[in-house]
Amino acid sequence: DAGVTQSPTHLIKTRGQQVTLRCSPKSGHDTVSWYQQALGQGPQFIFQYYEEEERQRGNFPDRFSGHQFPNYSSELNVNALLLGDSALYLCASSLSTGSSYNEQFFGPGTRLTVL
Amino acid sequence: DAKTTQPPSMDCAEGRAANLPCNHSTISGNEYVYWYRQIHSQGPQYIIHGLKNNETNEMASLIITEDRKSSTLILPHATLRDTAVYYCIVRVAGQAGTALIFGKGTTLSVSS
Numbered sequence: 097d098a099g100v101t102q103s104p105t106h107l108i109k110t111r112g113q114q115v116t117l118r119c120s121p122k123s124g125h126d127t128v129s130w131y132q133q134a135l136g137q138g139p140q141f142i143f144q145y146y147e148e149e150e151r152q153r154g155n156f157p158d159r160f161s162g163h164q165f166p167n168y169s170s171e172l173n174v175n176a177l178l179l180g181d182s183a184l185y186l187c188a189s190s191l192s193t194g195s196s197y198n199e200q201f202f203g204p205g206t207r208l209t210v211l
Numbered sequence: 212d213a214k215t216t217q218p219p220s221m222d223c224a225e226g227r228a229a230n231l232p233c234n235h236s237t238i239s240g241n242e243y244v245y246w247y248r249q250i251h252s253q254g255p256q257y258i259i260h261g262l263k264n265n266e267t268n269e270m271a272s273l274i275i276t277e278d279r280k281s282s283t284l285i286l287p288h289a290t291l292r293d294t295a296v297y298y299c300i301v302r303v304a305g306q307a308g309t310a311l312i313f314g315k316g317t318t319l320s321v322s323s
Contacts (some may be wrong), residue, residue, distance in 0.1 A: 202254030
């Protein structure tokens with residue numbers, strides 16, 4: 097059973113550019129959450145998608161947007177990149193029903209460097 | 212902001228028990244205590260969770276005080292592979308993927 101997968105593994109962009117990161121959830125999971133982790137910090141919640149809609153959002157600007165597809169996979173888009181967007185972007189998947197604790201399974205992350 | 216307080220770092224000798232404390236004095240009655248860990252350059256990994264009773268699984272034990280204001284994660288026989296950042300998180304369970312609010316966690320260093 098494949099876990100959460102993310103692509104690409106690493107990415108280098110320049111300021112002002114746009115980037116799209118991709119996530120495939122663990123088999124059977126229908127909810128995808130995205131987190132940003134700056135160096136030396138804990139992950140920060142960006143937003144969560146369920147039933148192809150954004151359900152929760154953290155304190156991130158509108159430059160950060162996302163999408164969830166019918167197969168539950170998800171994309172994270174960041175426009176007008178800033179140097180401060182350099183971070184590890186983590187995707188986590190979970191199941192919306194059945195479990196009492198909705199454990200989130202994390203992917204390995206995409207390392208984004210903005211120059 | 213994170214609702215938990217953890218020491219920034221701890222050391223442990225290989226083969227000994229590692230006891231990682233966490234304070235969550237403002238925890239609500241419907242919030243669970245979760246522990247995740249993050250090994251360098253990997254995504255966080257779920258370890259264990261609990262509401263008010265002590266819990267044990269194949270990875271660790273979780274001891275929650277009676278007033279639920281603090282807890283301790285116990286790795287009974289730490290190995291070098293347990294070197295990681297450990298995050299204590301309080302969260303309402305039973306909701307579709309409620310966001311995890313991470314603090315800075317505790318960096319556990321296990322040495323031989």
